[in-house]
Amino acid sequence: xxxxxxxxxxxxxxxxxxxxxxxxxxxxxxxxxxxxxxxxxxxxxxxxxxxxxxxxxxxxxxxxxxxxxxxxxxxxxxxxxxxxxxxxxxxxxxxxxxxxxxxxxxxxxxxxxxxxxxxxxxxxxxxxxxxxxxxxxxxxxxxxxxxxxxxxxxxxxxxxxxxxxxxxxxxxxxxxxxxxxxxxxxxxxxxxxxxxxxxxxxxxxxxxxxxxxxxxxxxxxxxxxxxxxxxxxxxxxxxxxxxxxxxxxxxxxxxxxxxxxxxxxxxxxxxxxxxxxxxxxxxxxxxxxxxxxxxxxxxxxxxxxxxxxxxxxxxxxxxxxxxxxxxxxxxxxxxxxxxxxxxxxxxxxxxxxxxxxxx
Amino acid sequence: xxxxxxxxxxxxxxxxxxxxxxxxxxxxxxxxxxxxxxxxxxxxxxxxxxxxxxxxxxxxxxxxxxxxxxxxxxxxxxxxxxxxxxxxxxxxxxxxxxxxxxxxxxxxxxxxxxxxxxxxxxxxxxxxxxxxxxxxxxxxxxxxxxxxxxxxxxxxxxxxxxxxxxxxxxxxxxxxxxxxxxxxxxxxxxxxxxxxxxxxxxxxxxxxxxxxxxxxxxxxxxxxxxxxxxxxxxxxxxxxxxxxxxxxxxxxxxxxxxxxxxxxxxxxxxxxxxxxxxxxxxxxxxxxxxxxxxxxxxxxxxxxxxxxxxxxxxxxxxxxxxxxxxxxxxx
Numbered sequence: 001x002x003x004x005x006x007x008x009x010x011x012x013x014x015x016x017x018x019x020x021x022x023x024x025x026x027x028x029x030x031x032x033x034x035x036x037x038x039x040x041x042x043x044x045x046x047x048x049x050x051x052x053x054x055x056x057x058x059x060x061x062x063x064x065x066x067x068x069x070x071x072x073x074x075x076x077x078x079x080x081x082x083x084x085x086x087x088x089x090x091x092x093x094x095x096x097x098x099x100x101x102x103x104x105x106x107x108x109x110x111x112x113x114x115x116x117x118x119x120x121x122x123x124x125x126x127x128x129x130x131x132x133x134x135x136x137x138x139x140x141x142x143x144x145x146x147x148x149x150x151x152x153x154x155x156x157x158x159x160x161x162x163x164x165x166x167x168x169x170x171x172x173x174x175x176x177x178x179x180x181x182x183x184x185x186x187x188x189x190x191x192x193x194x195x196x197x198x199x200x201x202x203x204x205x206x207x208x209x210x211x212x213x214x215x216x217x218x219x220x221x222x223x224x225x226x227x228x229x230x231x232x233x234x235x236x237x238x239x240x241x242x243x244x245x246x247x248x249x250x251x252x253x254x255x256x257x258x259x260x261x262x263x264x265x266x267x268x269x270x271x272x273x274x275x276x277x278x279x280x281x282x283x284x285x286x287x288x289x290x291x292x293x294x295x296x297x298x299x300x301x302x303x304x305x306x307x308x309x310x311x312x313x314x315x316x317x318x319x320x321x322x323x324x325x326x327x328x329x330x331x332x333x334x335x336x337x338x339x340x341x342x343x344x345x346x347x348x349x350x351x352x353x354x355x356x357x358x359x
Numbered sequence: 360x361x362x363x364x365x366x367x368x369x370x371x372x373x374x375x376x377x378x379x380x381x382x383x384x385x386x387x388x389x390x391x392x393x394x395x396x397x398x399x400x401x402x403x404x405x406x407x408x409x410x411x412x413x414x415x416x417x418x419x420x421x422x423x424x425x426x427x428x429x430x431x432x433x434x435x436x437x438x439x440x441x442x443x444x445x446x447x448x449x450x451x452x453x454x455x456x457x458x459x460x461x462x463x464x465x466x467x468x469x470x471x472x473x474x475x476x477x478x479x480x481x482x483x484x485x486x487x488x489x490x491x492x493x494x495x496x497x498x499x500x501x502x503x504x505x506x507x508x509x510x511x512x513x514x515x516x517x518x519x520x521x522x523x524x525x526x527x528x529x530x531x532x533x534x535x536x537x538x539x540x541x542x543x544x545x546x547x548x549x550x551x552x553x554x555x556x557x558x559x560x561x562x563x564x565x566x567x568x569x570x571x572x573x574x575x576x577x578x579x580x581x582x583x584x585x586x587x588x589x590x591x592x593x594x595x596x597x598x599x600x601x602x603x604x605x606x607x608x609x610x611x612x613x614x615x616x617x618x619x620x621x622x623x624x625x626x627x628x629x630x631x632x633x634x635x636x637x638x639x640x641x642x643x644x645x646x647x648x649x650x651x652x653x654x655x656x657x658x659x660x661x662x663x664x665x666x667x668x669x670x671x672x673x674x675x676x677x678x679x680x681x682x683x684x685x686x687x688x689x690x
Contacts (some may be wrong), residue, residue: 009374032409034498054408070501071550073509138477142520148475151523185475192517197639217405235550236476238513242473242520249479253571256478256524264581265508271585278592285596286603293607297614304454306617308625322639325647326632329654336658342666350667 025059036069038104067104071235074099080245081133087136092243095129097121097200098235106231117232125237128203130158132195137186142242149184160164162263192239200237207232250304392633393428397421400440402493406433411494437493443554445507445517448483449562460562468593471567472516474524479571482519482527483562484536486543488554495553510546512557514539519564528575532561 031037036050040063049055051067057064078094099121101107111117190198207230244252294301314319316323343350370376397403403415405426412432415424417440426432448470462470470481476633488507490496500506518535519527527535547554573608639646645659659665 030409032498033406033411033494034501035409046612051410053410068501070499071453071506073502075504075505075509096513098506101599117656120658139475142473142477142518143475144521148523148526151526183476192520230648236546238509238546239516240509240513241469241471241516243471244473244479252479253567256566256571257574260578262572264574264578267578267581267585268509271581272589274585275588275592278589278596284591284594284597289600289603289607290610293610300611300614301617304621308621309620310483311622311625311629315632318633318636322631322636322643322647325633326650332654333657337661341657341659341662344667345669347665349652 023057026057027056029055029057029064031055034068034070035066036101036104037064038108039064045105045108050104065108067101067107069100071098071100072114073097074118074125075130076122076125078125078241079245081130081132083133083138083141084136088091088135090248091133091141092137092241092245093129093141093239094241094243095125095196095237096124096240097237100235101231102233103240105232106229108231110230117230120230120232124206125199125233126204127200128206129237131202132199136190136195138189139186139190139194141195141239143185143188144193146185146187195238196239198230200234203288204234207234211229225286260295342351389428393425393432394428395424395426395434397424398436398438401436404435404437404493404497406435407431411432411498412491435493435497437490437496439490439493441489442557443488443490444485445488445504445511446480446483446485447508447512471511472519474519474527475522476524478524480517480519480524480564481529481567482564484511484515484539485560485562486540486556486557487560488593490553490554492551492553495551497553499553500550505549506552506561507547507554510543511539514542514546515559518542525568528564528566532564536560550584608610 029037031049031052033052036048037053037055038045039047039049039057040304041061042056046062057155060078074096074097076095078092081093083091093160099117101117107117111120345353377411395403397415397417397420399417399421401417403420405412405414405416408426408431428433446466448466449462462531466483467481470483472482472586474480486507492648493610515535518538521529522535531603535577536559543556543559545555564573635650636648
């Protein structure tokens with residue numbers, strides 16, 4: 001009984017050992033999602049696996065090399081590049097590239113490792129970026145469209161605020177060159193995105209050019225993707241950042257400061273101007289209001305004088321002689337008490353003084 | 360079998376015991392490698408032998424799940440329901456009621472960009488995205504975070520590069536934010552990255568720190584000053600003009616008063632004249648004389664110290680002193 005048990009154990013042990021041993025030799029390999037692999041049998045490529053899953057190989061003999069199927073990034077260091085003469089401005093252009101291994105067989109044959117892939121990109125991309133930047137003016141690289149020239153139009157669409165004419169005038173002045181420089185910027189021919197596309201196309205071509213075995217018909221497509229002898233697909237080249245060198249940065253800062261100072265000065269002087277304008281307007285209004293009032297007052301008084309005069313005339317014309325007499329009496333009454341008086345007997349009043357019959 | 364127990368254990372090591380222990384270990388490892396938990400906010404992608412097999416969505420399948428053990432099936436957890444953030448040009452030190460931000464050399468460097476008029480601004484922004492396709496997210500792009508950051512920076516650089524500095528600092532910000540989200544999504548869709556950018560938001564777009572910023576702020580100050588001066592002028596105007604309008608009314612009212620007064624006096628005097636005249640017409644001589652003498656009486660009634668001179672006399676001798684007092688002196 002005991003012997004039998006031991007035998008069973010031995011058999012089991014051997015089977016397990018065999019299985020473990022077989023597995024250790026590696027008859028399987030796994031390709032995970034996002035990976036691809038080629039299988040080398042004694043240095044010769046026997047199969048290419050781009051689909052994930054569990055695969056078989058000959059243990060010990062077959063060698064599996066994994067490559068990523070994912071999109072990879074290439075990150076160049078920002079390089080200082082001169083723009084097109086006669087501008088000759090130096091800028092730092094920082095580009096990144098998306099790429100992937102489209103054909104692991106070709107990739108294995110020509111580049112073999114990811115590092116040499118990156119190195120190839122270093123060589124090609126840097127020089128293509130440089131070429132394109134060298135052949136363009138700075139604004140072509142910085143800008144992507146002519147939207148900058150639409151700003152004036154946009155501003156004009158805004159309704160003018162403010163009630164008085166002064167404000168309107170002020171508004172016009174502002175648009176006329178204080179806050180919003182009316183400057184027309186040169187029209188962009190290609191712009192940043194298209195220049196990036198040019199770089200990409202040139203880089204792709206550069207990869208074809210080194211192809212020696214092919215007949216030169218460059219545009220090979222695999223799965224509809226542009227393709228080259230390295231088995232690499234360049235997906236895009238993107239300008240991540242554009243910067244001035246430090247010295248230029250400082251110059252630009254100075255220019256910006258000057259520009260702002262000018263605008264600030266304009267604002268201040270404008271403020272003084274508007275204030276004076278209001279003060280002047282005030283003076284004018286004061287004079288207008290008072291003088292108009294006086295004018296109207298005189299008219300009213302004159303009309304009254306005229307009316308009074310015609311009233312008097314109408315009545316007194318009834319008997320001019322009597323009026324004269326009556327008016328004289330009134331006037332004497334009014335005026336004579338104010339005099340120091342010495343009477344002479346000449347006055348008609350005294351005509352009965354010496355003579356009861358009158359003089 | 361020899362007892363190989365190294366210490367004095369209370370039991371002997373037998374094949375059965377070894378088998379049991381191994382079996383126990385086996386079962387333990389099997390359980391440990393087959394149980395996993397699906398969280399509410401995540402989607403779990405299951406690979407069998409490296410190949411995508413199925414996924415579990417947390418909103419439906421949250422809880423404990425089983426998979427094939429020993430690495431035959433692997434679970435990849437992706438927080439699909441959770442908002443993902445990236446920050447550019449600044450770093451959130453500590454989020455909270457008063458969130459703390461800081462900047463390091465790199466964030467300062469990545470915030471600098473050229474505007475369309477070839478000036479420099481510093482932009483700080485953040486983006487929020489959701490992982491919408493966990494399978495694509497896991498297996499399509501290497502260096503996802505770097506790719507996202509590269510594209511975000513490139514898009515913002517490009518959009519700012521299209522604008523005038525004044526616009527980039529103010530009016531165009533909203534537009535740029537919207538365009539940026541659209542453009543970024545275009546790129547990410549092209550890569551099939553499996554994410555969707557919801558929001559791109561500027562935290563700040565500002566002129567470079569230091570002197571330049573001070574110059575920009577001075578423009579704002581100058582603008583305020585201009586407005587202040589303008590309102591001072593207006594104020595002065597407002598203070599004087601209403602008073603002047605009142606004064607004008609006063610002048611007019613006074614004139615009206617004069618006019619009424621003048622006409623009424625005229626009417627009154629004329630009325631009186633007419634009354635007297637109608638009397639005079641009836642008895643002209645008598646009335647005339649009466650008026651004459653009444654006048655004399657009125658004028659001289661209250662006089663006390665008066666001389667009456669007779670012109671017919673050659674000598675200058677007062678005839679009579681009406682007041683009764685003798686004149687002083689020899690006059």
